[in-house]
Amino acid sequence: MGQKLPPDQLELYKRIDEVLFYKWDPIGISDGDWARDEYQSYLPRVFAHAMESDSPEPIAKYLGVVSTESMGLSTAPEHDLNIAKMIIEIKNGLGL
Structure with missing residues (x-):
């Protein structure tokens, strides 16, 4: 990102990165x-x-x-929603 984030937002940013790679992982590379x-x-x-x-x-x-239009994969709305809920839970847990 082009701007410096406050520590709590930086923590969320890092955790979202982890969630996307290890949990969302639509192409199975984690x-x-x-x-x-x-x-x-x-x-x-x-x-x-x-x-x-x-x-x-x-x-x-x-x-x-992203997964359907950019990656050409089948839809997985339930999985995407579960990942999104996880991200919001992390955000709330950090008090953001």
Whole structure:
């Protein structure tokens, strides 16, 4: 990101990165660190959605668009929503 985040937001940013790689992982690469940066291009947008709303729906919708339109995968709306809920729970747990 082009700006420096406060420590609590930086923590959320890092945790979202972990969630995207280890939990969302639509192409199944999280068993090794060789492609650790694979989903980082989506991170700023997911972070922005998380900061803008307490609703998981915008995050889930974005993840769905990424996986279907950018990656050409089948839809997985339940998985995307579960990931989005996890991100909102982390945000709330950090008091943001």
